[in-house]
Amino acid sequence: METIRDSAFGKLVRFFSGYRLLLYPEEIDDVTWRNYLGRPEASQEESMTPDSEEFYELHALYTVVSQASRRRRRRPPLKSVLAGPWRGIQDGSPEVIGWSDAGDSENPQNWSIRKKVLVTLLICLLTFSIYIGSAIYTPGIPGVAQQFGVSKEVGILGLTLFVLGYGLGPMVWAPISELPAVGRSPVYVATLVVFVFFQFGVIYAKNIGMLLAFRFITGFMGSPVLATGGASIGDMWDPTIRDYMIAIWASFAIAAPVLGPLVGGFAASAKGWTWTIWELLWISGFALVLLFFFLPETFAPNILSRRARRIRRIKGDQRYASEAEIEIARVAPRDVLFEALVRPFALCFLEPIVLLMNLYIALIYGILYIWFEAFPIVFEEKHGFNPGETGLAFLGIMIGAVFIALPAYFYWKYRWQSRHINPDGHLSPEEHLPPACLGAICLPISLFWFGWTGNFASVHWIVPIIASMLFSFGGYLIFNGIFCYEAQAYPTYAASVLAGNDFLRSTFGGGFPLFATQMFHNLSVGWACTLLGCLTVLFAPYPFLLHRQKAFQLLHSPSFDMPEDIGDFVARSIARHAAIALVAPGVGNLAGVVGDLMDFFDVMDGTDAVDAANLTDVVDAADGTDAMDASDATVTHSSGDGQVCFGSSQDVNTTQGPANIDDAGNVSTYPKSGTDVSKHVSPNDVLK
Structure with missing residues (x-):
């Protein structure tokens, strides 16, 4: 019942019933609220011990207002500049509302295992339903071009704009979701509603411009979970288990775009390109129903903010506020704007180490999306596959990342990484890079292998698929190592570093498919992959240099x-x-x-x-x-x-x-x- 009460459905029931249904303990017992007084919240940021690579990659943004307020904490309190339920008080100090004790049942860290597993699976389902939206469209590109009388390159823009949308979205949605008055769950549900219903705009598009506009909007609206889904999982789990749960979530993020061509390929062949979007609508609609009824809030500052709001309503007194509400009242608009919009770009493009690492990650991500154009050339034009069978070829990428790299990474983390932990319980940044060094070697090998075996129809089709497995194996290790290095080398600005990385990565992922077809046709598969392999060779020494040259x-x-x-x-x-x-x-x-x-x-x-x-x-x-x-x-x-x-x-x-x-x-x-x-x-x- 608590899960339903804290869901979007439960909040609506409480609102329309005048807060007479689905009550909280302090609304039932007038004494309970006193247990929350004078107990500052144990912020999620301090309670987490961020020692997992996936945590740094996928918990892309720390709390924006918390970062700004820490730097301004010695200043006199400022007038609240953001709309929120707590407006401050004129005289005296506010009464801080926090957890009742270490075992407070509303603290996500204290939820039952069953509830944690349920919420984790819901976040995984939401992530899958958004990420699959990029690649599920690709088998229908020829049909889009034919229906609207445009070139294939214009049809590919439907993929490009979707990816750009979910690259830009976190710049807006992640800071909003980490405001104490908002939280993560409302952002997930509200944006998913728009994502689902705007799929009708894609399906019934009257012209190519309408289709492209709705593809960008749906990508933008679906992006919040891609940036903060890992944070939602990290909110709940103990550090000893958190790494593995976030790794499971990451596997959904990897599997979704790989399964997209498989799911969409058979639908496009049988019913036309619109059925690829119908499938996306069904998947995301199913996720929306489950999230609406069963997804509670996991962000501790928001949970305590809503608790303080309830106490203010019960007592009719503005003195009661959570620590996060008090902090946000001290933040100037200029600082919030800089945190959310300026610093990610400044770090991404003006900090040499970050720029080089982000370019490397973006190159790998761009190559991953090039596969969506290269695979039809290799397997359909040279081996006679149909779109559905070509989708099956993408399973090699998923196997390399999910079934080979992930267990190997877990083994490395358990056997080797644990020996290099510092007395404070963390690894120094460069100790996260050995897997990336191995991945940097695998990447060019896989590209040369794929290019010169996929270039000839006489070579069995399984050989380039095995090469794609090596690519995803190496790419997974590089992503994990570099994301963790960035976040731990720049702990104060981890949010900005990783937000900038997401933007640059999505830009490459969206742009590379636009020239992929011409490149593979004009250069041939062998020489095109050789070119890409040489680019990865240029970046290959970089993880080694970061690891060895302090x-x-x-x-x-x-x-x-x-x-x-x-x-x-x-x-x-x-x-x-x-x-x-x-x-x-x-x-x-x-x-x-x-x-x-x-x-x-x-x-x-x-x-x-x-x-x-x-x-x-x-x-x-x-x-x-x-x-x-x-x-x-x-x-x-x-x-x-x-x-x-x-x-x-x-x-x-x-x-x-x-x-x-x-x-x-x-x-x-x-x-x-x-x-x-x-x-x-x-x-x-x-x-x-």
Whole structure:
């Protein structure tokens, strides 16, 4: 009954009954509410121990307003700038409403196993029903082109715009879903309603423009769960189980686009292209019915916000508020806007490490969507498959990721990763990259293999399918490793980093299919895949460099708060791009260039905060030419593994891991396994 009460259906019943049905304990017993007083919420962000790669990939956004309010917490309370049920009080301090105790039954962490499993499966079903919407359309592209009298490339825009829609959507929906007054569940259900009913606009489109417009809108409206579905699962499960549950959810996200051509292929062959969308309507409609009746809220700040709202209504007193409501009242609109819209793009395009990693991930994602155009060429034109049989060929991609890479990754996590945990219970960022290094090797091999075996009809069709299995195996490992590295190397800005990654990834995934057909026909399958394989070769060393050359991590920005001068902010970022090129392994004598670069930094901020000696230490650490130079912040180099450590000249410890810069502007290091070392140095003494 509690599950139904907390669902969208239950909320409507309560509203239309004047809050006389499906009551909460505090509405029944006038004493119960006192148990909630003076107990600040244990925020989800603090209760989670984010140590899983899938968690970082799929819990794409931390709470936007919480990030902003932490940086503003020392300021005097501001007037509430966002519409919400709590308007603040004129005098005195608010009464904080929290959990009654550690076993509070409304806390998602304390739900029964049965309820947690039910909600997890609902999130998986929702994710599947959205992701399958991209690829289920592809078997019907020839029918779309024929019906509307357009080229196949114009028909492919239906795929492109859908993918772009769910790439842009999280920029809007994820911040909204993490407002305490809103929560995740209402956003999931409301956007899914639009997603389902707008499928009729696609089915009954009168012209190609109408079809493309509705494809973009449905992609945009279906996107919330793709960004925060992992967060919903993480809200409920204990850290020891959470990794595996999120991995199961990730398998639905992988399986959906792969099964799309299979499900849609037979329908398009038998009934025409509109039946691919009818199938999408049935799948998503079924998900909508279940979510409407059985999906409760999992976001703790929203649960406590609604609890505080009920107490305010019962007592008629505005003093009662949850901690999240109090925090959001201190956030200026400028900060919220910067958190949600500006920082993801700034980090994505102006931070060198993030840009290179995001380009690598986006390339892999683009190649995955190229398969939707390449498979018909290989299996239909060369092997005589029909669209349904071509859909069966996509099962190789699913097998490689779900049935091979996932168990292998679990085994690695259990047997190897557990040995490298720091005393604080986490891995240092670079310890997540070994699987990505293996994946970087597998990727070009799979592309060369697929290209030159799929190029000839004389080669059995199973051979290129096996190659596609190797591709998904390598891609899965790269995704997990890099997503985790990004989130842990930039913990303060993990939300922005991963939101930008999602945007760039979707841009490549939507754009690559537009030129795929011409590329495979004009170059041949063999040479087209060779070109793609060479592109992956260019990026292949990058996970190895990040894992071995810790100096790269010194070049990330100490702060991405709202800058006072946007021009200065951009100029510094450009200089940082130049700096990272200088730190590449194998660089020779760069003293003159380093001096010029330091002059460039000095010109921009009018100070001598960074001098050539500081950067020289970083370069020496990267290429192993020197152990130590005299500088304001001593940078030491352990010649055995190219590791960079911070410390004073009197107390140097070379057992430290990579640097991380916290909200206060301090640079701290992740200790290596078996050590408990943490040094701090002002960011004025290192690269800005």
